[in-house]
Amino acid sequence: MPMFTTRGAGVAVVACLAASSAHATDPTPKWCQGVKIAAFPGGPQGAVFANNVYNGFKQAELDLGPGVTYYFSDWDPNKMLTQIQQALATKVDGIATYGFGGEPATAPLVDQAYAQGTIFTSLNTALPESEKKYGSKGFGYVGAPxxxxxxxxxxxxxxxxxxxxxxxxxxxxxxxxxxxxxxxxxxxxxxxxxxxxxxxxxxxxxxxxxxxxxxxxxxxxxxxxxxxxxxxxxxxxxxxxxxxxxxxxxxxxxxxxxxxxxxxxxxxxxxxxxxxxxxxxxQQPFLQGYLPILNICLTKKFGFAGFDVNTAGAFVDEKNVDAVAPLAAKEIR
CATH class of the missing domain: 3.40.50.2300 (Response regulator)
Incomplete structure (x- = not known):
């Protein structure tokens, strides 16, 4: 009887630990809900490439649950810089944008972002000095070198x-x-x-x-x-x-x-x-939308550093276009 009792207690403890462990690691739907993000597709609404990035943003918004505000910039670096200032004024939790303005014009905005607690990360066009400075705080890059x-x-x-x-x-x-x-x-x-x-x-x-x-x-x-x-x-x-x-x-x-x-x-x-x-x-622009949203959510929720992803790993020509064309038609590739 004592052996049975001991074994039963042991099983109970193991079961309890297993339940506790499972509870701690159970996947959570919409785990980024409540986080507010400003996202920049780059060009005019519906434009080539910009729409692929936008579709990546939208899928991440649906999957992860943050609230996302979109800024369409007509591929104009000056307009984008102005919109970044507008986004900062709304005190969003994160900004995912292109580095079109270059370091001299954009770095002060990155400094302002991190000073006020806004996670800033880039896509398509790198801001390497800012990434080096704030990488541990969530600044990443998704795009081609x-x-x-x-x-x-x-x-x-x-x-x-x-x-x-x-x-x-x-x-x-x-x-x-x-x-x-x-x-x-x-x-x-x-x-x-x-x-x-x-x-x-x-x-x-x-x-x-x-x-x-x-x-x-x-x-x-x-x-x-x-x-x-x-x-x-x-x-x-x-x-x-x-x-x-x-x-x-x-x-x-x-x-x-x-x-x-x-x-x-x-x-x-x-x-x-x-x-x-x-x-x-x-360049797989869908990833240039999806992954920066994921980056911001991971940093905001769990304190992860920014990550750097090269999305331009393949050439397309007449030999492989048939594999990519259906995805291009859906504005995913």
Whole structure:
């Protein structure tokens, strides 16, 4: 009898411990409920790439339960900086935004955020000094290492197109934009110059940045003035989605010029299948929305440090586009 009693007590203790342990680790739905976040999709509402980021934000909001306010910035760094100030004034728990403004303009806002208890984290465009300063307090980065991504795209396009020293290439980008964002265009140019190419560069103007159709005349003019261009790189997701329009306007046949660019979209997938678009880096912008919300929630609820995630790990071309196209149609990839 004593042995039975002891064993029974032991079982009871074990059962109690098991129940306590299970209770402590049981998954909790909407575990980030009550946390208030300001999230920045980047472009105008419904825009290419911005909508993929927005969809990631929305899925994280649904899964995790925070209250999220959205700020659409029309790809305008100055507008984004103003909106960040507005978000800070509302004393939100966290801000997930692009680093378009660069460190000099954005770092004071990051300092203000952490001074008032707001977690600040970046996506798509890094703020490395701010991340170094506040990483232990939740500042992370979700996106591509931009210079490396640009260089990789340029080098891969040069290899696949059989680029030779002296050949002409057209890079249409945002070299003049501050901070890390401009470095992606610089990376593309550096790769082509390393290959000995003649680089024809055009900065994306404000109108084309907001609406790629506004750049059609510019593209046609560059191509007519330089008919020997062998490769075109569009360093902008919306411009990449418009390659079919640009090529037809310039009377180019599929494959006549090698097109490389950034970011998948339904139109980009279509252009790849048609033979106009040859190479795309998929930055997986859905993750650039979802993971920063998760980052803020983890930091706010559990004190986790920020995390750094490279989302640009794959090229898309005619060989694998069929696997990605259905997801691009849903604006997930």
């Amino acid at each position: 931009n210079y490396s991504a640009g260089f990789s795209l340029g080098a891969e396009a040069a290899k696949r197109a059989g680029l030779k020293a002296g050949d002409s290439v057209f890079v249409w980008g945002l070299k003049g934009q501050g901070g890390d964002r401009g470095q992606r265009t610089v990376g593309v140019i550096d790769a082509f110059e390393k290959a000995g190419a003649k680089v024809i560069y055009q900065e994306i103007d404000t109108a084309t940045n907001a609406d790629p159709n506004a750049g059609t005349a510019t593209f046609v003019g560059v191509m007519k003035a330089n008919p020997d261009i062998k490769i075109v790189v569009t360093d902008h997701g919306a411009l990449t989605s418009n390659v079919g329009v640009f090529a037809r306007a310039a009377s180019l046949k599929p494959g006549q010029v090698y097109f490389a660019g950034f970011d998948m979209s339904p139109n980009t997938a279509k252009a790849v299948k048609e033979g106009y678009q040859n190479l795309v880096i998929d």
